[in-house]
Amino acid sequence: MTEKCGVVGISLDGRDAARPLYYSLYALQHRGQESAGIVTHDGFQQHSHVEMGLVGDAFSEDDIESLNGPAGIGHVRYPTSGSVDSSCAQPFSVSFKSGSLGLSHNGNLVNADEIRDELADSGHAFTSDGDTEVIAHDLARNLLEEDLVRAVKQTMTRIHGSYSLTITHDDTVMGVRDPQGNRPLCIGELDDGYILASESAAIDTLDGELVRDVKPGELVILRADGQGFDSYQLVEQKQTAHCFFEHVYFARPDSVIDGKRVYEVRRDLGRKLWEESGIDSDVVLPVPDSGRAFASGYAEAADDVEFAEGLMKNRYVGRTFIMPTQDERERAVRLKLNPIKSTIEGKTVTIIDDSIVRGTTSTQLVKLLKDVGAEEVNVRIGAPPIVAPCYMGIDMASRDELIASDKSVEEVADEINADSLAYLSKDAVAEVLEQSRDDLCMGCVTGEYPYDIEGEEADREITRTEVPADD
Ligand code: SF4
Structure with a gap:
């Protein structure tokens, strides 16, 4: 469980x-x-x-x-x-x-x-x-x-x-x-x-x-x-x-985790995203709410790009991440987000989100934006591709549900019908968190875990914990 x-x-x-x-x-x-x-x-x-x-x-x-x-x-x-x-x-x-x-x-x-x-x-x-x-x-x-x-x-x-x-x-x-x-x-x-x-x-x-x-x-x-x-x-x-996804997605942006302000981390990850894979477009839109801090950092680093709220969230619908069936998840995306036509129509658009899990939300979003007249929809993600499940207490998805588990970035872009797609690198995440990659759990983006998981690869010798002789 x-x-x-x-x-x-x-x-x-x-x-x-x-x-x-x-x-x-x-x-x-x-x-x-x-x-x-x-x-x-x-x-x-x-x-x-x-x-x-x-x-x-x-x-x-x-x-x-x-x-x-x-x-x-x-x-x-x-x-x-x-x-x-x-x-x-x-x-x-x-x-x-x-x-x-x-x-x-x-x-x-x-x-x-x-x-x-x-x-x-x-x-x-x-x-x-x-x-x-x-x-x-x-x-x-x-x-x-x-x-x-x-x-x-x-x-x-x-x-x-x-x-x-x-x-x-x-x-x-x-x-x-x-x-x-x-x-x-x-x-x-x-x-x-x-x-x-x-x-x-x-x-x-x-x-x-x-x-x-x-x-x-x-x-x-x-x-x-x-x-x-x-x-x-x-x-x-x-x-x-340390679970790097706490900073990317799970924790509240107003929390401080392991000495780092989550909101600032997300903005820094957004800046890195621009440095690594920024693309010219007329407008940058956050996927609310979790993509907002990333998009603000990305747009600030891009300097001369318009940052706008182009997607309105219905606050009374839960996070799609926690809906138990695929059918419910698809319906929830349509219930949850509505595009603002005036900020999108006739424009090249870049949407910024924190992660892609199953790809349901991204596919629906790209379609929504194109349906209201976006000329081009580029997708930028503030974390590396999720390729493997989590065994550390996160109910994420099974491997075969994860869109990136068996697809290249180009194949995922095709699947969600984006004009371009780029993820943040693992090194950029570690740099922003000021941690060595070896001191972070990145199991879901590497498939290598800090513990020996049956059927999975351990990325390090399991260090059985040492207990000091005295108290
Ligand atoms: S595998 Fe590791 S990094 Fe990924 S969600 Fe689980 S604990 Fe966090």
Whole structure:
């Protein structure tokens, strides 16, 4: 199962955490629309409310009032391509001999089945087929014999894959980021406490201050009095594998991920796109909303080209990326975007988007623009071609659904009926992110992954994580 989610954890000095958790889940709604949930702890008892649906629909005022306690975590979950399944909704919560656990996970383990089988053999009963429950059971088992930090460390050495976790153990709130830092997680300071969140936009929503990103392999424990946090670098890893697509598409443009402002990154990628493959045209149009920052950087670098809004978005239609069937995706494109004829008719046009997944949107857009009189439609994409699936927690598409998986750039241009098509290079992405390509996950654009995936190529020796001898 793959999923792309948003996680949050808050510890306050006395005040109930449920309402700020609720607001921060609103800020992370773009990371998951299938289900939303909050688990809190009041020092005596754990409280949980998890529902299918958007944050605004999942909680009533009474639900929020009933979630007592100054410590808690929250989760929004992305729809999977398969059936909608409430058993996988999070946070996952469990009570056991050493207390209660709540766990929110963003990512995907690559060895969950192996650990699940082992735990099942030793008597653990599972209620879902998700990997989050595997982490919770492993941690619960370790907590029977170890203190909190050692227990988390042991779990981190056993699980492999991508994970950013927020966890409650009774009224202690903590955050963990996998040793390669694949999915984002950051720490923020609030007036009366601290917050861990997938994106800094959640911290802004609560008028907090971004402190820093959680480091790959780090455990952060928020102090119960809301006066700070403690850091434990539990696993050292020489290479990271930050998901470059967080910057390109997934994260909110107003977030800061791994020290980089997402909006500025997208504008810089747009500038690079012009440098690498700029083409003269009368007008540059962003594909709203995700192409806007790229198009603004591209048009600025091009200097004398007109930048215009030529496509109007119906804000009440969801992202085509998350529609489960091809038929629904095609209908959604037609529902979602409408061209403004006056900015397009009789002109040569360049449209800028962040990515092409299945090609459905691009094909429909080129047709729409030509139907309203564009003389020429060029397509420029602010990321390299997506050629392979993601196994790190992104529900992207299977290989045979990806338009670029078996086609050259020219063949994709023909398929979407564009007069020209160009993508940004992988090196340009790494340069803008100021990272070595080896420190980024680029699995979906290279087919080479930071973990050993059955049937896929690993792009590096799998570095089994090293745990320092002491704590
Ligand atoms: S495969 Fe692509 S989408 Fe998945 S983590 Fe890597 S870069 Fe991100």
